[in-house]
Amino acid sequence: MKQIRKNDTEVIEIFSMALDIGKNILVSGGEMNRVEDTIKRILDSYGFVSAQICATTDIIMVTAQYKGEYLTQCRRVGNFSYNLEEMEAWNDVSRYICKEKPDASSFREKIDEIYGTNRSLHLQLAISYLLISFAFAMFFGGSIAEAIFSGVIGSLIYILERPVYRIWDNRFLRVCYSAIVSGLLAGLVHKVFTDCRPEYICIGNIMVFIPGLMITNSFREMFSNNIQSGSIRFVEAILVSLVVAIGIAGILFFI
């Protein structure tokens, strides 16, 4: 069997970078179809033929043919979290690359540009926790005082979970910790202000962690022919919600 020649390193690099773009779209919250479509478009525009792409929640595998020789690579995908600005940027870059077909070095520059734009989002995320907790605590029947406490606890959770998230890589442990902190703080508020019901304070915070979006998306993936990825997301959503319930119910039981 023929090996890829040394002067084909540019081809291999382009192939590799197409996979990187796919992986980044997946990690920042894109659907499987979008990932597969993006990789296929990039490979097609550079003259690769019969590209076979398999993207699941955990791994992306691609095989394609270039001038009679086959190339295969895979990428392991870690924890994904929604970052839609980044996803849009990756999406735009992929469209630009398909249109302009730059050489490998300009391709690399474009990718490095996006890696370089990661900015600190701490204040924005703390505000988002506050808004979500406040709005949903009111929506599910809490009083204004309970909603305000829920919002403040939401921001506190964000501050308290950062150092722990750096140590723990396991997403279930992380969510369980956040749920326990939420339950503890709500219990503390209930001890001081007895009128505030801890369940109504907690429900606002729960909406931040509970994977309602993931369970809906899992059904969407399954109905779009990606039964494997959809079922993995479904099981993950069930487990995460169980962990949230264990964390909060466990603490509220003792209060």
Next chain:
Amino acid sequence: MKGIYDMLLLFMGALGFALLFNVKKKNLILSATGGTLAFGIYLLLGIYIDGIAFRYYMAGVFLGLYSEICARIFKLPATIPLVVGFIPLIPGYSLYYTMHYLIREDMDMVMVYGLETWIIAATLATGIISAGAIFHTIRKVIILYRRNYKIRDINRRKDYV
């Protein structure tokens, strides 16, 4: 009046999630509005229909069409208005209470909330898929029509020459 109050709160919640998901500032309002309007459709249909399944389905169809149209007009991936738009509709509350009652071993309530979660998630997803199917069929028909028209036009011009 209660409906408008609820929609305002959900809009705020969706805006919070848009910030959490790091949506670009210019798309914040756009993405949070879709889900709020879809929830409005769900509430409006509640006047005529009792069950939740069809109402969530129609809200899903509306949200799907809204995000596809926004994607075309404002040149952004349809995922952005879709993911944020889901927030007012997703079954977070019932999913949590399913697990809550599971821990307390109250199986009757687990069935009630579990089935509700299942119905909401499945009908919303089918609504989105239906909207996508409608949109892509119309797009394909327009493309095919234009292509045929061009071919006929060229043939006519050839005849004329």
